[in-house]
Structures are given as C-alpha cells and as structure tokens.
Amino acid sequence: xxxSETDEQRDFRARASKWLxxxxxxxxxxxxxGPGPRQFDLAWQRRQYEGGWAGVAWxxxxxxxxxxxxxxxxxxxxxxxxxxxxxxxxxxxxNHGGPTLIARGTEDQKAKHLPRILAGEEAWCQGFSEPDxxxxxxxxxxxxxxxxxxxxxxxxxxxxxxADSADYIELLVRSTQGDKKHQxxxxxxxxxxxxxxxxxxxxxxxxxGHFAEVFFDEAxxxxxxxxxxxxxxxxxxxxxxxxxRGTAFIAEQMRLAQVVADLCxxxxxxxxxxxxxxxxxxxxxxxxxxxxxxxxxxxxxxLTYQLVSRSEQAIGPIPDGxxxxxxxxxxxxxxxxxxxxxxxxxxxxxxxxxxxxRDWVHEYLWSFQETIGGGTLEIQKNIVGERLLGLxx
Numbered sequence: 001x002x003x004s005e006t007d008e009q010r011d012f013r014a015r016a017s018k019w020l021x022x023x024x025x026x027x028x029x030x031x032x033x034g035p036g037p038r039q040f041d042l043a044w045q046r047r048q049y050e051g052g053w054a055g056v057a058w059x060x061x062x063x064x065x066x067x068x069x070x071x072x073x074x075x076x077x078x079x080x081x082x083x084x085x086x087x088x089x090x091x092x093x094x095n096h097g098g099p100t101l102i103a104r105g106t107e108d109q110k111a112k113h114l115p116r117i118l119a120g121e122e123a124w125c126q127g128f129s130e131p132d133x134x135x136x137x138x139x140x141x142x143x144x145x146x147x148x149x150x151x152x153x154x155x156x157x158x159x160x161x162x163a164d165s166a167d168y169i170e171l172l173v174r175s176t177q178g179d180k181k182h183q184x185x186x187x188x189x190x191x192x193x194x195x196x197x198x199x200x201x202x203x204x205x206x207x208x209g210h211f212a213e214v215f216f217d218e219a220x221x222x223x224x225x226x227x228x229x230x231x232x233x234x235x236x237x238x239x240x241x242x243x244x245r246g247t248a249f250i251a252e253q254m255r256l257a258q259v260v261a262d263l264c265x266x267x268x269x270x271x272x273x274x275x276x277x278x279x280x281x282x283x284x285x286x287x288x289x290x291x292x293x294x295x296x297x298x299x300x301x302x303l304t305y306q307l308v309s310r311s312e313q314a315i316g317p318i319p320d321g322x323x324x325x326x327x328x329x330x331x332x333x334x335x336x337x338x339x340x341x342x343x344x345x346x347x348x349x350x351x352x353x354x355x356x357x358r359d360w361v362h363e364y365l366w367s368f369q370e371t372i373g374g375g376t377l378e379i380q381k382n383i384v385g386e387r388l389l390g391l392x393x
Contacts, residue, residue, distance in 0.1 A: 041088035045120030062114035093124035125166035187233035
C-alpha cells in the first residue's frame with residue numbers, strides 16, 4: 001500500500017506529466033468506428049512507444065519499461081490529468097490480452113505479439129461473450145474441432161469490443177464436452193483475417209459501433225495459437241478476468257477522479273435557475289453530492305493502490321479486483337447521473353460542454369454499461385461475497 005511517494009516516484013510523476021502535456025493530441029478522436037478511429041488510436045500508442053512511455057510495467061525484453069506497477073498507476077493518474085484520449089482499439093491488447101500473454105503465453109507468442117501491441121502495430125478484441133453465455137461464461141458453445149495442426153472454429157460471439165478494428169482476437173472456444181462446463185474450454189489467439197470470420201457492428205445508445213457480433217464459419221487457427229493447453233483454457237480465462245475486473249480499469253478509475261474535478265468546475269460556473277443559489281455549487285444538495293463523489297474517488301484511489309500492491313505479491317489471480325470494479329462501476333453511474341441532472345434542458349443536446357469540453361450526454365449514456373462490462377455487478381458481488389468474505393454460494 002502506498003501512503004507517501006518516494007523520490008523516485010515523484011521524479012517519475014514529474015517527467016510523465018511534462019511529456020504528456022507536451023504530447024497529448026490536441027485533436028479529438030474521430031467519432032464512431034472504422035479506419036479513422038483505429039488510425040488515431042494506433043498512432044497515439046506509437047507516439048507513446050517512441051517517446052519511451054509504453055508498457056510502464058511490462059517486461060523490458062518485450063518493449064516495456066520493466067518498472068514497478070505503482071509507477072504504472074502514477075502514469076495513469078497523470079494521463080487523466082493531462083486529458084489523454086481513450087485508448088480505444090488498443091484497450092484489449094494493452095489491458096488484458098497482453099498481460100495474459102505475459103502471465104501464460106509461450107515465449108514465441110510473447111515475442112510475436114507483445115512488442116507489436118506496445119508499438120501500436122496491432123490491435124486486439126475479446127471474443128468471450130455469446131448470446132447465451134454472458135456472465136455465465138462457462139456456458140459458451142462456440143466449437144473448436146481439431147483437424148491436424150489446426151483448430152476449426154464455428155459459432156458466434158457478441159458484444160465484441162473493437163472487432164471491426166482488431167488484428168487479433170482473444171478467443172474462448174469449447175474444444176471438448178467435459179463432465180463440468182468449466183472443462184473442455186480452450187483460450188486461443190485468433191487471426192481476424194482468417195477466412196470464415198464475419199463481423200457485424202452493433203450500434204449503442206451512446207452512438208458508434210464500439211461493439212460487434214462476430215461469426216465463425218469453420219475458421220481455422222493453428223494449434224500453436226493456443227495459450228495454455230487445449231481443454232485447459234478455463235484457468236487462463238481466470239487470469240484474463242482477473243486483469244479485466246481489476247488492473248485493466250485502473251486508467252478509467254483515475255479518469256473518473258478527473259471527471260469529478262471537471263464537474264466541480266461546471267457546478268461553479270453554471271447558473272442555478274429557479275433557485276436562490278447563484279450557481280449549482282451554491283446549492284447544498286449539489287455540493288454535498290460532489291463532496292461525496294470526491295471522497296469516494298480518493299477512497300477508490302487508495303483501494304486501487306492496495307489492489308496493485310497485492311497483485312504484485314500474489315501468485316496467480318486474486319479476487320480483489322471485483323471489489324474495486326463493483327465500487328467503480330456504481331460510482332461512475334452516480335457521477336454521470338449527477339452531471340446529467342446539472343445540465344438541465346441542455347442535457348438533452350449532444351453538444352460539448354464549453355467549460356470542460358466533455359460530451360456529458362455521451363458520458364451519461366455510456367455509464368449504463370459500467371455495471372455490465374467485465375461481468376455484471378451481481379457477479380462481482382458474488383465473487384466478493386464468496387472469495388473475500390467466505391460467504392456460502
């Protein structure tokens with residue numbers, strides 16, 4: 001647990017802040033999906049790599065800096081303060097695809113993919129959820145049949161983030177029918193250019209084609225693309241989920257603290273029509289809700305530091321990430337709901353806020369997925385209850 005910064009950490013923070021403020025793109029990420037956003041995301045990732053700031057906690061032999069995980073958290077904090085753009089189609093590769101390979105991949109898999117992910121040369125998507133297998137992931141039915149040196153895959157995935165922009169997919173398939181549903185699952189690296197793959201974007205209420213359905217019609221992937229062992233993919237999946245529900249969202253947690261800080265600026269400069277108070281910040285109810293949000297963000301930050309510290313000391317996945325994820329997801333929705341309420345009638349228009357340049361309507365609509373993505377809030381609470389508190393199933 002970090003309570004005060006060392007000289008090394010303060011120096012790292014100062015250097016990171018200086019570089020970010022000089023290099024964060026001034027232009028906005030293109031809206032929607034497709035080639036434009038992908039080019040923007042990869043170009044920004046490449047700029048970080050060339051500047052010596054990609055993969056702060058990744059091993060040096062694969063292009064990272066090989067630094068302690070707490071410095072990665074400091075990087076995320078300064079990234080949020082500098083207004084760094086969303087990582088977009090680089091998210092899966094950077095935050096749980098790549099980390100899964102670091103933990104469970106072969107040397108050939110690491111050498112092939114990790115440097116390219118960091119250098120902004122390849123993007124990944126996640127092929128886990130299916131129409132009948134969401135939070136109950138082990139119920140997946142996408143089939144993989146061994147044919148010589150290949151696995152032949154047929155089935156459907158849904159809610160696949162950035163599938164239309166990805167070069168590779170972290171793919172879960174059922175390779176055999178075991179006695180228990182967690183058996184017979186294989187985790188593999190799928191080349192998205194393989195014949196037999198069709199991607200259909202899904203439009204969300206927040207706009208854009210961030211999600212997609214992916215259909216596999218006898219798509220072939222080499223056995224060498226399997227991470228771990230054939231039929232032994234559930235343990236690899238737990239590794240991926242530990243990243244997805246924990247450290248993968250550290251950047252978003254740090255960004256939320258900046259969102260609350262921006263919302264305080266909006267409250268201080270937004271008139272409060274129909275109230276005796278002159279601005280939103282003069283209203284007791286608004287001020288109290290903002291104060292609670294600021295305090296919650298500070299507590300979440302401390303809990304995140306604890307998660308990072310425990311993750312570095314643990315052998316294998318830990319359930320602590322579900323506690324952080326559950327708290328973050330509900331807090332994010334509360335903050336966005338408050339922002340939407342403060343906007344009043346102007347909250348019905350998709351215009352950029354002149355004070356902070358945020359699209360608060362998009363923030364509000366996007367927040368609905370926070371308690372679903374990475375495992376529903378109910379799943380996260382079950383994990384906390386069973387694995388942290390020792391409660392019965």
